[in-house]
Each structure stands twice: as structure tokens, then as C-alpha cells.
Amino acid sequence: xxxxxxxxxxxxxxxxxxxxxxxxxxxxxxxxxxxxxxxxxxxxxxxxxxxxxxxxxxxxxxxxxxxxxxxxxxxxxxxxxxxxxxxxxxxxxxxxxxxxxxxxxxxxxxxxxxxxxxxxxxxxxxxxxxxxxxxxxxxxxxxxxxxxxxxxxxxxxxxxxxxxxxxxxxxxxxxxxxxxxxxxxxxxxxxxxxxxxxxxxxxxxxxxxxxxxxxxxxxxxxxxxxxxxxxxxxxxxxxxxxxxxxxxxxxxxxxxxxxxxxxxxxxxxxxxxxxxxxxxxxxxxxxxxxxxxxxxxxxxxxxxxxxxxxxxxxxxxxxxxxxxxxxxxxxxxxxxxxxxxxxxxxxxxxxxxxxxxxxxxxxxxxxxxxxxxxxxxxx
Numbered sequence: 001x002x003x004x005x006x007x008x009x010x011x012x013x014x015x016x017x018x019x020x021x022x023x024x025x026x027x028x029x030x031x032x033x034x035x036x037x038x039x040x041x042x043x044x045x046x047x048x049x050x051x052x053x054x055x056x057x058x059x060x061x062x063x064x065x066x067x068x069x070x071x072x073x074x075x076x077x078x079x080x081x082x083x084x085x086x087x088x089x090x091x092x093x094x095x096x097x098x099x100x101x102x103x104x105x106x107x108x109x110x111x112x113x114x115x116x117x118x119x120x121x122x123x124x125x126x127x128x129x130x131x132x133x134x135x136x137x138x139x140x141x142x143x144x145x146x147x148x149x150x151x152x153x154x155x156x157x158x159x160x161x162x163x164x165x166x167x168x169x170x171x172x173x174x175x176x177x178x179x180x181x182x183x184x185x186x187x188x189x190x191x192x193x194x195x196x197x198x199x200x201x202x203x204x205x206x207x208x209x210x211x212x213x214x215x216x217x218x219x220x221x222x223x224x225x226x227x228x229x230x231x232x233x234x235x236x237x238x239x240x241x242x243x244x245x246x247x248x249x250x251x252x253x254x255x256x257x258x259x260x261x262x263x264x265x266x267x268x269x270x271x272x273x274x275x276x277x278x279x280x281x282x283x284x285x286x287x288x289x290x291x292x293x294x295x296x297x298x299x300x301x302x303x304x305x306x307x308x309x310x311x312x313x314x315x316x317x318x319x320x321x322x323x324x325x326x327x328x329x330x331x332x333x334x335x336x337x338x339x340x341x342x343x344x345x346x347x348x349x350x351x352x353x354x355x356x357x358x359x360x361x362x363x364x365x366x367x368x369x370x371x372x373x374x375x376x377x378x379x
Contacts, residue, residue: 020051023090047091054094079128096150103154264298293322301326317372325364
């Protein structure tokens, strides 16, 4: 889980805890003023346990089953020992969290069973309530409203989660489709070179047979490079209109930065002054990362004063970083798990690299990718 995900989880849990504590306090005061505080102890203890289950809910199914079971026991105890109607406000809220979480995350069958269990608790509270009991009808109505709200919110979030999964899978599929059109370009490049060298070897063989071995070595190297590229991206298919050029070198990168400068913050491009040729799939991936990162800056960090694109090469691979200096804001925070990031990560990890994104220490956002050079001699 990312740092943003952990922060959101902690904030959500803290908010629920505050609401539960407030409900427990209100419930205790209300019962103490009407029935007496000792009448709250049994129901209050059960409510505390269910609230803890709702806050933890690591095992949603078992936590929900346990919460519903405790609620059923509380209803029975209230009826037998002439206690206030249960579940009270705190337990009703906790049950709503458990049922809503189960409806959202569990398989359809399990979610339906647990939602029915929540409805059974509401019906149990209705039939167990004594007509002459103070506030009984209000407690039953509150439980019914909490159950309805939990099911409605759980179903809505379940649908949103399903749409997000479908969209993410579509992004991954499109990225794979894009990668493998590059496979065609890579293999065609190497096969063309092999054909030229083979034709040259035939001519050399007639005049100087001793040099044939050198030509065959070149053909072997080209074939090895083609196989190596195919192993990395074979099986990935692509069909997109906005594809990076097959040889997105420094000239293409400069044009990309120049286009961005017309519509976004100024960009400073740092490229290696002299570098060995990169594999075509690495070259196009660097181009794609820079393009996607600059697009994100234009959409989600329009107040950035500047952007720095740094491309560096070392013996083991290429490193590319796109960093802006925009102040933090809700738009950028909400974009942390966008679908463009999914596509970039899919591409980088397919090539055996790593991708890190997140806020910088001082200000702004950084996208950092490392793409390795594989041993060209490997087969």
C-alpha cells in the first residue's frame, strides 16, 4: 500500500473512531437520564466490541458475522432482562460500517448473505422491542435507516470499484498493445540488418572467403539482439494512434519539450552529451515516460513554476526523472493513482525496470524510472 493509501486508511479509521465514541457517549448519557446508568452497561459493552470490530475489519466476513452475532445476543438480552432496546446508536453505526464494507468488498454471494443478516438484526430489534419501552420505535427506525444506508453505499462503492478495475485492465491492455507494435519495429530493424549483412557476405565470399566469418558474426549478433528484444515484449499487442516514434532520440525529446513549453510551465531538458545507442524499446519507453509525466504536470500542476527533465545513462541502463516544483494540492494528491501511472508502470516493469512516483521533499512531484540495459550477448 502506498503512503497515500496508508494515510487515507488512518484518517478513515480515526474518523470512525471519533463518531463511535460520540455515539457511545450520547447513548450512555441518554440511558443514564432515563433508565439509570447500570442499564447501559450490558448494551454498552456489546457496542464497544462491535465498534472495535468495525475499526479493525481485517477479515471482513468474520468481523461482520461476529458483529451481527453480538447484536443478536444484545437484542435477546435486552428482551429477557428488560433492558433498553438494542442495537443502540453506536452499535447500529458499527454494524452499518461492517455490512457496508462487506457489501463492497466480498463476493456477491457472501455479501448478499451478510446484508440479509443485517436485515435480520433490524427485524429482530423490531419484534423484540416492547411497545411501552421509551424510544423503542426510534431505535428500530434508526437501525433500519443505518442498514439501508450501509447497503446503498456499499453497492455504490462496489460498482465504482468494478469500473475502476475494468478501466485499469483496459489501460494495461492498451499499454501492452502499444509495446508490441514497437516489437514489430525492433524485429524489422534487426532482420533488415541481418539481410543486408547476409547479402554482403555472399559478395565477400566470392572475393575474400576469409572475411566471411566476420560477416557471420555480425549476423549472429543481430539475431541475438532481435531474440532478446522479442523475449521482453513478445505477446504484448498494441493498437493506439498516439504512439511514440520508434527512435525517440534526443531530437524527438527536444521537440516534445518544445511542444509542452507552448502550453505549460517552462521545461529544462538535461540529456547525456554523448551516449551509446539505446535499444529501441528503451528509447521509446523514455519518450513515453516523459510525455506522460509532462501531460500530468499540465493537467494536475498548472501552478508549477518549472519542470526539469533529466535523462542519464550509465553502464547498466538509463535513468529518467521528471520533477516539477508545484505546491501540494488536492488535485495532485487525487491523481496519485491515475491510469496513466498504471500504463507507465506496466511498460517499465515489462522491460525489467523500476518506477517511483510521489511528492518531493521540498515541493512538487517526481516521476523517476530506471530502465536496465540487458546483456546484448545473452541468448
